[in-house]
Amino acid sequence: MAFASGSRADRPNIVLVVADDQGWGDVGYQGHPVLKTPHLDEAARSGLRFERFYAQAPVCSPTRATLLTGRHPNRMGVFTWGYPIRPQEITLAKLLREAGYATGHFGKWHLGSVYRASPVHPGRMGFERWVSSPNFFDNNPIFSDEGTAVPFQGESSVVTVQVALEWIRKQAEAGRPFFAMICFGSPHAPHQAAEEDRALYLDQPPALREFYGEITGIDRAFGMLRQALAELGIRENTILWYTSDNGALPKVGSTGGFRGNKGQIYEGGLLVPTFLEWPAKIRTPRVTRVRCCSADIFPTILEIVGIEPPANLPLDGISLVPVIEGKWERRPVPLGFWHYPAPGISTPSAKWMAELLAAQQKGEDLPPDGPSQRAGQLPDPPYPSDQFPGHAAWIEGDWKLHRIETAKGKIRWELYNLEEDPAESTDRAAEEPERLGAMQKRLEAWLRSVVQSLNGADYAGLGESPSLPESKSR
Template structure:
């Protein structure tokens, strides 16, 4: 009797089947092999001075220090705004937040904005957000929650949080996650990454910490690291939120800093836990891990800031922040960059890396891929800053989103108006007036920085600094370098015109 394996048709079928299975296995193993995983990490109120690698005399940040030594250290990285919500909007959109009315904390993003999460998802990534959102409520039904902006999964808070944070899982009513908040976010993110790896999908994960925003708290072990701060350090009274009452209280700064430093060290440790996890899973080499702060050091923590100003100011102390990036597969040797960069650069950079197009609307950021390749000695265009406000604080303007949909649900310690949560707002603005150009604003090029406060007339306060030789912004050159200042002011005004046109919703037409 003839054996079935000698049948030519059968042998051809078996050969074809084995080839198909092999191709399928290779396809599963190599799903988007050129696409790196991307993890964005953001500290809340973490100023430039508050890392070991930038010379802090007491803070322990060994993980950030190691990233700065081994990867890309961005010495001149800026937040798009001196306060948090606007900077977060710049990360999501690549655009200055005044373009869509996210002027300051408490102002939401607009639903029409094109999100980096949506674009990454379109490119084949699975996407998730963890921690502070602050671009609108995270509840189900909010048109500006993380899901509406392209995140497939999220465990998030409307605003900031401390130990044992109450977080919303995909828009549900908040639940308490017990433990140190930075470690909780990383732990939950790892569960999502596990699922992504099981499906052979590249992941885009955003972790926005609640630390080190006040009010402060820490584990006993972390607090013990800073119990012996010198008596002459932080020897003044400062005003901040009480963990007990949610209202303002005066305390000795040294005691406040002990708690703040404990939070920063815990956050640093959580980044180390994430790096160890990626190493264990064989993903660290092809994962782009990018950390920076969302604005400068706040007033109650200002003890070692080497620059002028603090959180809320367009001086260096308000907008220059720590930034480090690791991507071992790409950045094989340490790079220290002194080129200017800003949080609005995140979207253009990631889209450049994955080969995707920018949205066809005004984008304020640029790609930093040349910086990662050590071929960007200076920035090709200036960076503009503008800590603006809606006209008349929004009085007389139409709500952009139904106020009911703008009400927050996640509780927090800090009370405002007696409310232990945060609500949001955004307004329609249909025309442009001269008064709309007012507010603290600045233009930063590769040598000079122009700073303007007040209105647009002769009474406005104008300052020009050689930011390379005078990073503390102590010597005003406005009189001796009038031509340079005038040219920069013209550039700034032209950019403001573009921003205000976006604010009137022209980009959505």
């Protein structure tokens, strides 16, 4: 199955759709007893469905940084929600744009300020067209249209797709390959469903009506997107990749029975609904149980398009082309996770965007927040390379090792066989000392590598980040 082509006309379009807080079981196709997601279900049945796809982190911003770079978020200091991406990072959007793709970001950003002067707004990170929100958003949102606050009316996910489709249609008409990253603000709390979506769940408790309604809103928007790609005649050679940024919310979300929730790196906090449609190459629907993760999307797209990964930047993902081709039954390399115990950075989207709108209506503008302004600064003093606080995990084959380091430096280890014990209920560390010791060494070697990146070692010799024009592709 040959992917890369020298012909610009043959290169696939790429649409990456990211939900916000949608867990593994928060879809109809995983057997949810109440949720109605017919469009997501149909897409999962039609393409390649990933049964064991891991978000790179159990919260939002870190996974989004990984989706753009193929690197663990701690390598660039995106420890948890609200942390900005470093401007030194080489993103998928930058590389695709240099290769001739139109690039657009629509919806939730959450990797820094979306104000005009931000050093890390989507435009600075490779997106030539962007209509974005600093964090999650509800119905009738105010988006930053390349730095200008613009109010929109409608259900939040539908609005996001409508804005994206306006741009996609222009690229299709121009015959230009495109990369669109469409990021919903749902089903992040607080939940606020549109009336038509809420009406499907009137027999449910009030909180679930809103939560389920938001997911059905996502489904409606996704259906609009799929239909539009077909009507434009580009669906055949468009990679449509759907995923989420972390595992299920407690109380309202569904992990499908896996242990843990959002904020934890047990399976329930990391496993997310993911599938890929690409009719030109995936003609027979399939389900894969190969363990894959957010970091794999970056190298997969690069291989498909024929772009070399950036030199000197360690990647934590691998190309999934062999999975797309049906050649792998098991992942050949380990998966690493590390949830660093840093406090989140408040990013109140509705408040900030209302303030920006008010300022711009008076002919003024606002500066980005402090963390965004300092996004490129490296740690001083550097982080120690022999301490790894928080919760880390390492998956090799069906074995998952947990390393939990407390604030006082005490370390606890847990070991589970995920094939026999997917709920991570029986710790096998005491009965597998040889396996435990070998996995401990490999996990800690990887953690040291992450700390080296965190301290800036990867940026030496890279020079300036590629300069991209600010031209628009409206």
